[in-house]
Amino acid sequence: MPIERLRIGRPHLFVGRDEAPIAFAESVGGAVRLAALDPAARGAGLSVGLTLADARARVPALEIFPHDPIADADWLERLAEGARRYSPAVALDPPQGLVLDSAGADHLFGGERGLAEDIETRMARRGITVRLAYGDTPEAARTLARYAGTPAPDEMGAIRRLPVAALELDEDAGAALIAAGLKTVGDVLARPMATIAARFGREAATALRRLTGEEDSPLIPRVVAAPIGVERRFAEPVARTEHMLGVLEELAGEAARALEERHEGGRRWDARLFRADGEVQALRVETGQPTRDPAVLLRLFRERIEALADPLDPGFGYDLIRLDVGLAEKLDAVQLRLEGGEAKAEAVAALIDRLGTRLGRERVRRIHPRDSHMPEQAELLLPATEAAPRAEWTHPEPGEPPMRPIHLFDPPQPIESLAAETPDGPPARFRWQRKMHDVARAEGPERIAGEWWRRADMTPPTRDYYRVEDVRGRRFWIFRHGLYSETERPRWYVHGLFA
Template identity: 70%
Template sequence: MRSTRPHLFVGGDANPVAFVHRVGNAVRLAGLDMTATAMGLTPGLTLADARARVPELEVFEYDAYADLDWLETLADSCARYTPSVAVDPPQGLVLDIAGCTHAFDGERRLAADVEARMARRGVLARHAFGDTPDAARALARFAGAPAPDEQRALKRLPVAALGLDGDATEALVRAGLKTVGDVAQRPLAGIAARFGGDAATRVRRLFGQAESPLTPRRVASPIGVERRFAEPIARTQHALSVLAELTAEAAVFLERRHEGGRRFEARLFRADGLVQSLRVETGRPTRDPDVLDRLFRERIDALADPLDPGFGYDMIRLDVVAAERLDASQLKLEGGEASVPAVDALVDRLSTRLGRTRVRRFAPRDSHIPEQAELMLPASDTKPVAAWKPVEPGEPPARPIYLFDPPQPIDSIAAETPDGPPARFRWRKSVHDVMCAEGPERIVGEWWRRHDVDVPTRDYFRVEDRRGRRFWIFRHGLYTETESPRWYLHGLFA
């Protein structure tokens, strides 16, 4: 348990410690240290009863969110053993170590390393191995020590190991079913009919007769490379050089798959269990180690708090979080490539240094309403977007470069015909005489979005005044729709 105060008690001569929270109108114990547990206190006991038994009890407010945050921090540190780590609140972690024990010379040495690292952080850990996540969870919480025979050890566990609610567990005990083996010996159809289907399902999952899915905190990346060190490295520059080697190694795997990475994540595991993460994104798929090395250095330079190796890094891992198809590019006959990669490299560097939401680009949107036809997205966004319709050679642009949002009202206007373009208009206290005009381009409102309101029709005109300035204006509403349509200036052409 963790509180809002930075105390850490693991037993010894210190006063017993308890964490409390309010349940209804009573303040009850939520967690205890080893000293308080040895004195006979148990979670759920009221604070008044606990004070009467142990007057020297030191009490702190229980913070469930800090508890979960601490548990997730421990889960991140366990990613050095396996990419499949699941959080099992309030005080458990489940690790899928299938195929991951070779780096530790067996599962026993792996478990010993986990307990040793937890102990260095002041955490008393108890582990168990199981063929299913439910079995490992139950054995770790209710078995005294790892057992060589898993099935026999599961049957000796109390019914509380099934993880049912309090009422269902009490009902099983009253019926004389005190252990998991007592429940498993009965027909599960009868157990389900009397105590609920969840009880039978938990038994099946415990013994591997039903699926026991594990939901890891992180989805395994398609490509991941790592380096483990016999002695922790304590220099940041050394860590960056190792990271450069990992990017080159990942590039080889990407090239074999004809892919390029879009998002990369480097995790630096410190010897004290803390994990530091560095993430970079690219505008286009890439597998160039030099580009990635430069982006990671830009990310480190942009950090508010510099990297602190502490007692050193004993493992560095690089994951390609997102990858896309990347085939070989065609060079120009006169040498060199197009300028697009240089622009992409600049966008990647700016996004890495300033933040992905600070560098944005326009993307077309499926709407014919002008002010809704574009979106501002991060320049490194991976979502595919459609392309705008290209303009015919020699034709003027259909849309202005600059749009007003909202459109600017025009004070007064003079038109030769009611439905024709304006001959003169006044905007921002200046009168503009129209020399030439083109239009109208009629745009009807999206009738499928609003059924209760009639959206007026817009007639757009491209006009040019005596001084050569070009405007994009529209009449909001036809004369058949309204008696006095309003005019607006929506954009300015270059």
């Protein structure tokens, strides 16, 4: 698989040197060893685990590439994304496998055989070798795909003919099975299960039961299937973005009708555009309020497409477009719009959705109160589409000047205290951002102690806050970090600016 990834992703590496055997090497404990081989290299007698020096000596023409398991995992994820065209339930089986739950999906391709053929032709077009197998359980299917045995009339027969290596036991147990004269799974199955468990370990028995479907090994899909999903397949790929959006609107209409029956509206909509060449592009829009208005959704999708860093590239066209409603909430048939306030709030919610779709949800925020007396933690910035937590702001007394700044620096910015200070007073003069400020008025200190219960080992120094105003009227919120009794030379910071 890594070789196919490289061939597809970086074809220029292979121009004019198709014949050479290829291997991937990684360094294991000081020695560089082979990690993956192509058929040509395997044919030349190399094997995984051989040191690079040995391999070079045996096959001088060997091409070596660095082994990159992360890129391989990423490649597998992308294949899994692409495989969602066949079924929403796709599970990864690293390092090289995918397991699909095709129940209820294969009729679209004319049965299991048709589905298998579609997968094979599609993969072959991209230059990817696949080994397919169907099974009654995920475990049986993946084992059959990996360890193709001799042909058999039925599934159970095929499983019986698998070599014992298919049980994927550790080396000792595997060797013990072979030493006992058990060569195929069928040989092992012929013995009483209790004997197997006693002689070869509990794992051997469990592996057997899984393979035969006696014990469940559930398929854990990568993505939980959405409650509502609609899709459209095209014999002739859709190449124009406008046309694609039209299809998306139709799909949104279909999804809206399904939602209406359930008295729900969608809050998260995922569109997946499956390109004919196997690429998948995903678009997600989220709304603050549940909706099922196709026009609104289409506007948001347009916004999303415009905001993409890489413009949408239809390539040779999309042959499958799918729209899932990932999150749905209660929405009654008709929204009351008796008061003007309601319509206004709706206009604002629509604006927030638009801006959030274009700029990213976390960039459109509301400021919520949080119960902490550390100034930098006394507020919580949440996306405006999210509900407010339950907490209250402390409201100021009438006639009191602002006691907190409107601009807060996080982290606080250091200042240089210049004029002599009284032990419990603010500096008479300080320098901040290379500018001198002469303090004309000041109030304080307001003592804010560290939240000692949060860090039992080390209590942060106490902060003494002062509101100061310089001679020109600029108002600062400064603090001394640590009492004179706590630190030798406490540092000063400006934490915020008053309006």
